Amino acid sequence: MPAPRPALWADPLYLAALAAALPAVAIIAGITPLQLALHWPGWTPIVLLILVTPVLEEIVFRAGLQDALATRGSYRLAGLTLANVLTALMFCLVHLFRHAPAWALATIVPALVFGWAYERHPRLVAPILLHALYNLAYLVLLSPA
Template identity: 40%
Template sequence: MNLLLAATLAAPPVWWALAPWVAADRFTGAAALLSAALLYPLLEELSFRGLLQGWLLDRLGGWHRYGGISLPNLLTSLAFSGAHLATQPVLWAAAMVVPSLVFGHLRERHGSVLPPMALHIYYNSGLILFVELAQ
């Protein structure tokens, strides 16, 4: 199965499971909703997959894979997870490695930040929707 399709189909059960654990007050107000759903994914993907992973791919190459994961993708995902420590609990930030590896794979496979950007927006928007529905 295509990774993008699998990642898309896997998201709703994850949102449903996580919604009770996410504080609803994080998304109060239109600005907070738009930031979490659109702005943060756009900025994060441009920064991490566009700049950092692009730079690492230029320096290290992406042809060596370990379990299907390139070193630039792994390093970018660790940085992405670490950046979430500023606003997230440790376990939540650590869990960001998993979707980040998917975003990184899409960036490498398609040579563009648009596929990971679209998936990231989908993930964040879906989680926000499920958090709101759980209220």
């Protein structure tokens, strides 16, 4: 029987993933064509990208795709499940519809973190909170049009 996981807010690895949002987005901005541009994005993007999008995307990608792939086996690649890796790749492909290829490719890393959090704390609240915070960092640091 595996050791029980710490509660979400008592899990130092989950808290580290939350704390990594701003630095991760800043690093991703440094390796993509997007430029840092601090400014308030307005309420509509905040509501859509902080409240709506994380919930919908995590339902589709974690509770839908990742769970479905996980039922087919528990293969691991470098400590990550194959279900998580394949889901992160699909997450990236979907982001190609709205983002430049370099930025869409960069979403793989946060997607792997969201998937890891879902596997570690198998409730949607874990990846939704991470996703919302990463999106907030994206909005505030990069101010996309």
